[in-house]
Amino acid sequence: MIELTNQPIDSSALLAKASGPEAGAVVLFVGTTRELTEGRRTVMLNYEAYDEMAEAKLAELEDEARRRWPLVECIIVHRLGRVPLAEASVAIAVSTPHRADAFAAGQWLIDTLKRDVPIWKQEHWADGTSEWVHPGTNQANPS
């Protein structure tokens, strides 16, 4: 199950949803807004997506993860818009019969999401400036 949402993510609910009698392991990854990045203080992140393609890519991620590991449940939720400090921007819950697969699938899903899904974050810094994060472009992209 994949979802883009503008609402706060209820990680506990996702954990409960991924659990079930066929699963011996449930792994929940939550990505949250962190305050410190290379000495700079963040006050908030703002996320934007190419919605149709992001949903398609998230669905592809689930399909591929289900091919690689015997997943019982796979839930990926990404929040868009403003995400304050310590709140979740993304949550991935996977459940499997045995724990090695759950850890491996969870890691693979977040790593691949961060590489291939058309979603972008905008840092809002404590000094009042903001910039879009485009890794590999050497300049800041001030907004």
Add this chain to the structure above:
Amino acid sequence: MMVPVRLFAAAREIAGGSEVAVEVHDGATVADVQRSLLAMVPKLEQILPHARWAVDAEFAAAETVVNEESEIALIPPVSGG
């Protein structure tokens, strides 16, 4: 022909809009669209070399041919998650 290009994040702000119309010849490829877009919006030069392209919501190679019905999007380096 004019083809619309969807822009996001810093590219959207640099170009001043979430969609720009780009002039290319019939039978143009993604590479041609990129060249035309750069000519129209030179300040995208910081982003274009690092960006990917999508046609109809799939990543597309430079040699992918486009037409007026194609949904073309510039995908700057992503930073989700």
